[in-house]
Amino acid sequence: MNERKHMTARTRIKICGLTRPEDIQAVNEAKPDFCGFIVEFPKSRRNVTVDQLRKLREKLDENILPAGVFVNAPVELPAQLLNEGTIALAQLHGQEDEEYITRLKGMTDQLLIKAFSIKTEEDVEQALRSGADYILLDQGAGGTGETFDWNLVPSIKRPWFLAGGLGCDNLESAIHLLHPWAVDLSSSVETDGHKDPDKILKAVQAVRNIEEEI
């Protein structure tokens, strides 16, 4: 009998924009693969200072990898937080260029994610050329809760994060259509501007229940 073997992969999930001890408790219960903190960027309502980040991180489950999200920060800031172990990954969400990435890579062995705002095919091509370990395709400046035009996404052969307006209502179609290595959520798991433990749990469980054929 000619039996077709199906291989499946598990899509990773990151919950971004944590600010409070109760948010840490919520992710410790839901167990996403990654969580994210917006670091020293006061323009964001999700901003945390370095001191707040260090305190929050102390209570984080060791199986959840913390990412610091930076917007055009002095390169020394992500380097220090990576090297002291406060964060496991730095997510660069501003206009950091290849020179910045090369400099940061020279200062740390830890992993880098470069976020790109996707409006055109050229934006995707630029992302694919990035020297970062992971690329993250997003709608706009970050944390907007809006999707971008998924028709712009080609088949991507490197590990990448899909972000922008993802939630329980579109996670399954996004994963089956685009096959991201990881999905990244913030706005859809909030209520009244704060992270909502039930919504976080539902989103993580939704992703865990989606079997991705490879």
Ligand SMILES: O=C(O)c1ccccc1NCC(=O)[C@H](O)[C@H](O)COP(=O)(O)O
């Ligand atoms: O969340 C912010 O306020 C923010 C500010 C500046 C840079 C990045 C920011 N957020 C990043 C993320 O939350 C995620 O990587 C992603 O954009 C998901 O956002 P959402 O569309 O809200 O799910």
